[in-house]
Amino acid sequence: MSDVVIVEHGSVTEIRLNRVAARNALSTGLAERLAAEAAAVGESGARAVVLSSAAPGAFCVGADLKERDGLDDAGFLAQRVVFRRLFASILHLCVPVVAAVHGYALGGGYELALSCDLIVADETAVVGLPEVRVGIVPGGGGTQLLPRRVGQGIATDLILTGRHVRAAEAERLRLVDRVVPAGSATSAALELAAQIAGNSPVAVTNARTAIRRGLDVDLSSGLEIEDAAWRSAVLSNDRREGVRAFVERRPPVWPT
Structure with a gap:
């Protein structure tokens, strides 16, 4: 089965991350497929998009560090081109995008959500940018999108400590836009997207x-x-x- 599944809901298109066994860890292959699907959705006539996950307990746990453990410097730089294309494809979609977050959304996973216009998280959500813990800087827009969302102080705290933030605090800090009951992130995001899609x-x-x-x-x-x-x-x-x-x-x- 594909690592990315497209589900149509009338005028709303759901892009569902489906690398379930790896909790949607961003491999080079998944990044390529997700970027391609996002580009295709942008040409489909959809009026809003929901980015969701089929993996229990996770939206996306970030970059696939098992894959990265086998990369040399040239491999990292080559993958960087693919990843930049991925995040740009979400950020620059021509219609509003709502992230439906449950469980872990860490590193590149949270940056995928940050690249969306709105983030709906359920009560199980845990978000963060822990890249500094493994000697990396957020590279999917985190150092730029997070300060624009929450301000320099909070963004600096989260990025330099790399700490994880649970749903209630994430809502208070505006790291996410809405928190809904456990298990309802996708349905709530689809409802929000449909409301947007119904407007001019x-x-x-x-x-x-x-x-x-x-x-x-x-x-x-x-x-x-x-x-x-x-x-x-x-x-x-x-x-x-x-x-x-x-x-x-x-x-x-x-x-x-």
Whole structure:
């Protein structure tokens, strides 16, 4: 069976990590397949994506250190190219992505979740970036995405100690966005993704772009980015349909 399984839920596509015996440890092969599937989903017309796991007790435990134990320096650098492609494929998907996290999401596994727009975790979740414990620096975006999510102090604490954080503390520190009962991460993420997918594709795309681009500029520049996003949405057929549907008290039928 494939290490990555695609499940369609109407306008939501679920990308399910399925390297169960290894708790979805990121081997070079799994990274290649996941990147390819993410790229394909980006062209499929899905309006939202859920990244989930079929492995009991784990979302993804990070890089496959057994595989890495056999790599020389050149092998590490070659694998680096594959891994960068993987994380970029998730981060830059053209539609919103929701991570459904249960059990361990460590190192590259947590970086996969950080690459998503939202993280839904159940009560069994344990997250962290423990790379410094094995002489490595987070390389899937962790040193950049985590400070943007939680601030420099908390990110520095977690990255330099490499400690594991359980669900309740993870929610308090905003390492995850929602915590749900054990066993319900995937269903809750699918419900959230479906809610997003039901909204105007034009508005969602523009709002998401404004949020992301605005993170790295000053407030004045950010407001200009927002204005451009607003103008793009308000001049679209989605706006025309959305307002008309509201007035007519019916669900909108988005033209895009």
